[in-house]
Amino acid sequence: MSDFLLPNLPKAQYLAHREEIETAIGRVLDRGIYVLGPEVEAFETAFADYCGTALAVGVASGTDAITLVLRALDIGPGDEVITVSHTALATIAAIDASGATPVLVDIDPGNFDMRADQISGAISDRTKAIIPVHLYGHPAPMDEIAAVAAAHGLVVIEDCAQAHGAEYGGKRVGGIGVAGCFSFYPTKNMGAIGDGGMITCHDAALADRLRALRQYGWDATRVSHERGVNSRLDEIQAAILAIKLARFEADLARRQKLANAYDEALVGLDLETPRAAEGCRHAWHQYVIRSDRRDDIARFLKDRGIGTAIHYPMPAHENPGYAQHVRCVGELPETTAAAARVLSLPMYPELPTDVPARVGTAIGNFLSTAT
Numbered sequence: 001m002s003d004f005l006l007p008n009l010p011k012a013q014y015l016a017h018r019e020e021i022e023t024a025i026g027r028v029l030d031r032g033i034y035v036l037g038p039e040v041e042a043f044e045t046a047f048a049d050y051c052g053t054a055l056a057v058g059v060a061s062g063t064d065a066i067t068l069v070l071r072a073l074d075i076g077p078g079d080e081v082i083t084v085s086h087t088a089l090a091t092i093a094a095i096d097a098s099g100a101t102p103v104l105v106d107i108d109p110g111n112f113d114m115r116a117d118q119i120s121g122a123i124s125d126r127t128k129a130i131i132p133v134h135l136y137g138h139p140a141p142m143d144e145i146a147a148v149a150a151a152h153g154l155v156v157i158e159d160c161a162q163a164h165g166a167e168y169g170g171k172r173v174g175g176i177g178v179a180g181c182f183s184f185y186p187t188k189n190m191g192a193i194g195d196g197g198m199i200t201c202h203d204a205a206l207a208d209r210l211r212a213l214r215q216y217g218w219d220a221t222r223v224s225h226e227r228g229v230n231s232r233l234d235e236i237q238a239a240i241l242a243i244k245l246a247r248f249e250a251d252l253a254r255r256q257k258l259a260n261a262y263d264e265a266l267v268g269l270d271l272e273t274p275r276a277a278e279g280c281r282h283a284w285h286q287y288v289i290r291s292d293r294r295d296d297i298a299r300f301l302k303d304r305g306i307g308t309a310i311h312y313p314m315p316a317h318e319n320p321g322y323a324q325h326v327r328c329v330g331e332l333p334e335t336t337a338a339a340a341r342v343l344s345l346p347m348y349p350e351l352p353t354d355v356p357a358r359v360g361t362a363i364g365n366f367l368s369t370a371t
Contacts, residue, residue, distance in 0.1 A: 005346055005355065007309045010186040012350035013251075014193060017243055021193070024239035034235050036215070043238040044198070046245055047182075050165075051174040053200040055207040058233030059214050062161040062183025065197040066094035066131065068231060069157050069179045072209045075100050075128045082122045083131040083159070084114050085315040085328065086335045090183075091133055091159050092316040092326060102326045103127070104317055109334045111277055112136060112288070112342075116144035120152075122329040129155045134163035134173050136311070136344075137189065137255075137283030138276060142168045142176045157181065160200075164189045165252045167281035174200040184237065189251070189285050190244050192237040254349040255284035258356060262287050262345060265360025270367055271297075286311055290341040293367070298343055300366040306359055309344040 014021060028039060040058050048056035059065050075081065077099035083091055085104040095102040105118035114132045130149050132140035142156075149156045160166075160173045161183035167173065174180025184196035199210055212218055217228030244251075259274075259282070266273050272290040276282035288311065291297055298308045315335050317326050345359055 004305050004307060006307045007344055007346045008187045008348050009350065010191055010193075010348075012348060013191065013244070016350055017247070020243050021240055024243055025236055028235045028239050031235075035232050037235045039235040039238040039242070040233050043233075043242045043245070046242060047198055048200055050245060050248070051172050051180065051200045053175045053180070054202045055200070055204065057199045057201075057207055057210040057214065058238060059197045059199060059210075060231040060233065061195050062159075062181055062185065062188075062197040063090040063094045063097070064214075064229070064231040065181035065183070065199045066091065066157065066159065067097045068210055068213050068229070069181060069199055070095065070098035070100060070129065071213055072206055073129070073155060073157075073178070078126060079128040080124060080126045080327070081129045081131055082119055082127060084133055084135075084335070085317045085326075085332055086112055086312065086338050087133045087135060087159070087316060088161065088312065089316050089319060089322070090161070091131065092319075092322055094181075095131070096322065096325055100128070101126075102316075102322075104326055104328045104332065104335075106330065106332045106334045107338065108141075109337065111138045111274070112338060113138060113140040114145065115334075116141050116148060118329060119145065119148045123152055123154075127152070127154060129157055131157045131159050132177075133159040133161075134166055134283075136274070136288050137163050137166050137285035138274070139163065139166050139168035139173055139280045139282075141277075146176075161185075162188065162285040163283050165248060165281070166283035169279050175202070178203070179206065184241055189255070189283055190241060190248055193240055194234075194237055196233045196237045196241065197231075198233070251349040252283060255347065256282075258347060258351055258353070259284045259287055261353065261356035262360070265356045266363065269360070269364055271363070284347060286344045287347045288342050288344050290338070291343065292341060294341050294343045297363055297366060301359065301362055304362050306355075306362060307346065310342060311344050312342075313339055315339050
């Protein structure tokens with residue numbers, strides 16, 4: 001149907017900034033430098049400043065960001081990296097691409113983030129890193145994770161793909177661990193019109209190695225001293241993202257307003273709504289409810305022109321392509337429960353302000369008549 005409400009609509013942001021975006025694209029085309037030029041350099045500087053880090057390195061995707069950080073830290077075949085299974089499969093795929101083995105722990109049922117008390121039991125003599133995922137825009141418990149990491153001599157790499165602008169203890173994500181890995185996939189809080197990624201860090205030597213690895217291992221003279229890859233953020237995407245970064249705080253404010261409206265619209269209903277932990281700023285990449293009637297609610301809303309999504313219906317370790325290449329710590333009961341109960345409601349800055357009330361009314365009607 002033509003008026004069907006999608007759970008996410010990247011085109012809406014393009015239309016909201018159409019004139020500026022098209023001017024920026026024209027500027028890049030006229031300049032004639034299309035890869036790793038002044039637009040990328042300027043955006044890297046601006047994004048690092050936004051995240052509170054000294055440096056940022058643009059790459060082709062958020063998946064590449066994680067893989068390249070692992071490689072730059074000499075983590076690979078024979079090593080293990082602890083993360084979670086309730087995440088976008090990209091997190092697992094990135095670790096696997098580095099040659100390391102993903103080791104998966106369970107999540108906190110309150111906010112879907114890594115449970116810090118599960119990490120020690122996952123550590124072996126091969127463990128080198130921990131990758132907490134700031135899922136749905138909610139920061140993982142970084143102080144607790146950092147304490148475990150420090151006690152065992154491990155590095156912490158943040159998966160910030162869904163959490164641009166989120167904060168933990170007054171610090172923006174991406175600047176808390178040794179590196180932060182961001183995605184600019186079109187549906188993300190800060191989305192490109194295409195693909196892209198960014199790595200934030202404080203260490204100049206790490207940034208230098210990342211810049212070499214993203215382009216065949218080249219140094220300034222285009223001599224490769226190690227094997228690298230082709231993973232570059234292009235000029236057009238950087239120019240577009242710079243426009244969105246300048247207005248990003250306003251977008252986050254609109255997401256918070258929508259989340260507040262959902263809270264109000266869903267109060268008293270027989271389902272679970274998300275909450276931000278104390279000391280955390282939620283970026284509201286997704287507004288995720290939980291219900292034992294998840295699939296029925298989704299069908300009911302679809303029939304009334306409201307689209308939803310499930311992030312994620314299958315834990316990463318159950319995907320056939322990766323099941324034999326990960327190690328799970330226990331049975332991950334909270335991960336399994338989340339996969340069966342989560343439902344993402346429509347959420348993006350340009351979403352009409354009456355939608356949360358409309359959704360709340362529809363879900364209330366369903367729950368009041370369902371048997």
